[in-house]
Amino acid sequence: MKISLKGSLYTLISLLLTVVILGSFLSQISPGEVLNLIREADLGGVLMFLVLSFTMNIFRTWRYRLLLGLSGYAPPRFSMFMVVLVRNLFSDLLPARVGTLAYVAVVTTRLGVPMQAALNSWAYSFVFDMLAVTPLVILAAFITGGSTMLSVPALIGGSLVLALIVSIAILLLPKFFRIAATLIERMPLLSAGTKSSLGAQLKLTESEVVRTRDQGVFLRLLFLSAMVRIFKYGGLYMFLYALLRPMGFTLSQLEPNRVFLGILAAELAASLPISGIAGFGVYQGAWALVFHLLGFSEHIAKLTSLSHHIFTQAYGYLLGIGAMLVLMLPFLKLQDSSLKQPRRRESAFAFYGLMLGVCLTAALLCRLAYQTFPYTQSFQQFSADQPDAAQLQLRSQISAQLPGTIVFDSNRSGTFGIYTIHPDGSGIETIADGPQHEMYPDPSPDGNFIAYAVALSLQRNSPSEIWIKNLNDGTQRRITEDGTFPTFSRDGSKIFFERGRESVYSFDLLSGKEALLFPLKPKDFKYQIVMPRLSSDQSQVCFTSDRKGRWNVWCADLKTQKSSQIAHGCEPSWLDNGDVLWVSTTAVRERSGIYGYNPAQDRSYEVQDGDAPRGHEYFPTMTPDGKFLLFGACSPDQHSHEDSNYQLFIKAMDSGVVARLTFDAFNNRWPKLLMRAGAR
Template sequence: MITLRGDYYKYFYRVALSMGVSAVLLAILIQGSLSSISLSFLPKLLAVIAAVPFSCVALYIAASIFRTSLRAYRYRVIVAASETHVPSFFHFFLVTASRNMFVDMLPARLGELSYVAMLNRGYAVAAPTCFSSLIISFVFDLIALTLLIVCLILVQMLGTGNFLWLVPILCLLCAVLICFYMFFLPALRLITDRLGQYVFFKKGIGQKCNLFAKKIVVALEEAKKAAIGWRLLILSIGIRVGKYVALYALFVGVAVSFPMVQNDPAAAVIALISAEAGASLPLPVFMGFGAYEAGGTLAMVALGATKSVSLVMMLALHIVSQIVDYIFGGIALVVFFLTATSIAVADSVLENRFFKRAALVAAIVLATGLLLLVPQLRKVKKLGAIRPPDTGQIVERENDEPVAEVLDRTHGFIVWSSNRNGNHDIYKYSFQDKQIIQLTSHAHTEYFPRISPGGEKIVFARSNVPWVSQRNHYAWDVYVLNLVDGVESLLARNGTFPTWSQDGQAVYFLREGYKVVELDIASGHETVVLQTGENSVLPETVRLETPSVKPHDELVALTLRGSERAVVTMGPDGKLTKLGQGCQLSWSPTGDYLYKIDHGGKQQNAIFFIDSVTLDIKKWFDSPSSYSHEYFPKVSNDGDVLVFGASKGGHEHDSADYEIFLWVIGTPWESVQRITHHTGNDCWPDVYIAQ
């Protein structure tokens, strides 16, 4: 009998092992998904995934449960033909759901081996029987697929569809089935009989391998004698129908973002079959990423879709289906570990000693899984939200709010980005009439407005698709808006964080996260001022944010992300001057000092002043009010006023409730003026004071 201590180790072993394996698989899923997507392409893909209706996902889940149940029942029917000990349908269901996950993960269907391992080690089914059931299932899958392709060809023939390229696939499937029926089983029996005559196969490992192969032959022959062919064929057709009904449901959901794509069921199934065939190729890729999209995209292009649309659709469909399958399979795997009855050897033999060692192994697996998973979760978090934040609502101005003197004695305005009308657009607040007006109303996201030296124009970044998180610095274009006549125009593709040169004749911006580019507005000529891994001492693994070029000098202030984490100033001679942690490092209008955001404030963040000569750093502003998580600082063109955003603790740049504040530099912190009163997101302000 197992002692209480032994039961404890046994329980810990199974729970820790299941959690560890699940963490490893989830980390692999995230890594495989992110590594197959370029960051410039990511916002478009996320927009498509976010738009998939829940009803389509629910139908996919229901159809997946249906086909998994049929596949589990088919396995059980085959195993029962040659085994006296047959696990319950529930156990087969757990093994099958986990097998579906592993098959998607590993190339060339190597994940099928998980079915053998789980059924044999978990539920004591003989290994030859496991292999024979796999072989038989594979053959009937091919038969069902052949019948499905015949139906597709007939449907396409009755219409005007392109079906000729399906004929070679049909011929290949028929040839494989004929060869298996006529040659595989007789040849396998003959080979095992002949091998037994050779010395190598009469003892040792050779004999064991030959005996194992003979047992597989016997299991195949017993299944053949059981006369279960028609049952298996009906189940296999049901499995195929369930599979493509599920995938077509997701296809329809993904196609919602592409009204020009026709939801032709036959054409869609052809593309899905091609994608599945591509993922099954013996290529060294995880979860079929790349091969799946290539197969499906080629099929859709052949059927008339554009390459770009096809790629987005197939990748979105692949990712959503993987997420559902991994969650489903992961849950089944955890339940399997907790319910398996014969892992390794009998409990009565193992007792405490085995489970002590097993618990240690399980703890190592769990720790490894967490070490792999945590960095992947951080990557996901850094991608930002896939949906825009709530628009919020107007709030009442507080009666005791101070009024900054600058608002009464100067003319000028503030611009910033806000989602108060449903999308991030550019807004303007005038000191003279104290009114907020909307400057842009584009369907895509806009942020980081910067006012020209003369105050007559602004540059800003606009996303390539309706919603892009500000954490993504790749899917933006640079625009200029003339505040006099309201005319806007495109300045540069693939750029963000735009700023003006001192004379207003050029614009600097960040491209691809590692290039600081200068654009001459008149000629349109671009010059790379700084590029990591090229004309700087920064390694190419470093990513940049908020470049700020010193007036009259190409001395760039940067925030570094990636292998480095610091705010720095980069000299034209390649000199790198680090200025500690923090972010949003900027030069003053005259270049006499720098300022940045860093920790050390009332609500973590505060604004810090940096002497450009001594590099001494001191706290410059930290609001004493409840809005004391400062961000987005920007000094006015005359150097007298600081505008910034602040929240009550929320951090995310484009979703937290930041309000816009104005502070006359040098006055008491308590005199800061609140400009906006709205629970939506207000961010990245700039201020201009008329001379």
């Protein structure tokens, strides 16, 4: 009864950990984000993960067969490989790695290996696995140095202590089985027959352990165990790379020493007796904490903790279940796998030569995968249009009335950059265009500065910084390492921006201080907050959100923190009269149109909703005087904001005349009026 109660308590606590930790993570990260990250994983990185994972299992199989061979048993390689996959399944499924004992059950029942030989091979593999990880931790700690918040002396000291303890355990392993046999014989709850049988098995195992120790194979076991660890963590590293490559991360940015420490911490947490159901819960908590300490953003740390673990667990479970089904085939069951005599050690040249050959083969396959499926980020090719006489006349007519130039972002260089263009379509100048993506420009009210975001890639969760450029002297400075979609305040003293698709911040350009504006408490708004714009008096913020479905326009009072939905659509901004400008995607021509919303009257009205050929409008901004609407539009068969042929348009609000500004083959977005000095 006590055992049942204790087991129920463990299960209840594990379930509670899983629910609490995953519930906390999923309140900040949507399941769609997790699945999208997996779906967009780099194919080359995934293939390298598969190669390294397969190689890890080869070395694990090799180690088991080496130990079984010393005991006089040689199960077929294929069958042993299947056993290893089943062992991996239960190791991940059960806490504290007790699932590795599934190996003992399978080799004894399906491959004809006696209990003492199975326990001997399991015990040595278990302790050498722990020993092999210690030099890797020490090496990673030395390379990392003091560049993280983790204590390097503590890591090295802890590893040395663990190595000492495991080394002593290896030497005392025979005595462990002897003591276990004695304890079994003294247990009052077991029958005499059971005590006798178990005691005899443990004594036979003690003899096997001693025999293996006397064979002088410890160095080979250590090398095989090191290969198991190296290829295991190498595979997990490559899958993390596969997840992060679409965000713009490169191999050089994902330092192996840091990633190894983060993955190891999560794995150790999942090995605790109480770690959550199937490792979910504590694993994510440890991963997110350590990766954040290692320098990753909190959002990416949490997102990868879920995506990485879900994929690798599903992969391991599918392989394990498939292997169990294969081993259940009648012809694979062996009555006896014994040798005529215990296998002798092969020559060092043959052993280490074969090990080198396996490593080189894995390296070549990884190189082939990397070169065959390189990650590329290219844009769809379009052809430029030629304006007719009427279009040129409209553009000339409106351009004469605009008191400045147009700043916008465009992919004309192969990546997005910031440019300016005269209203008559001439004089395109580059403001910022580097190897990354400069996007979402916003000019200061006095026209002296432009704020913009710099992202590693166009992937939704890609790391992004915010920079400002002085147009007078050309100097640039970064104002935050984590933010996107910047906009200036009306007086130009602050920049407002979005962080992590979950919060709105302000940055004071004079003091250099950040301030959280909305939501002040994460539980107050548990949905995405995208592309925020503040009202001129800074009392309200409007933004795009997936609350009540994708996508909707929401507004929030920054004082009360209360929010309300305005309409179904996106990309809201404020007009000087207090109305909200936004893109509607319902009951419109060509799938989108630009509308206004009057909060006082709770009334929406059309601002611009054109027809084909370019009636799919987005990126609306009204000039400060309210006289001109700037926007981008493409044909209705396109939509992607990253890979379509959006062109810039200007609409005179008094006459309703719409003029097309650009006629090129690129994607031009987010036009804003950059005031001339004399018009400020």
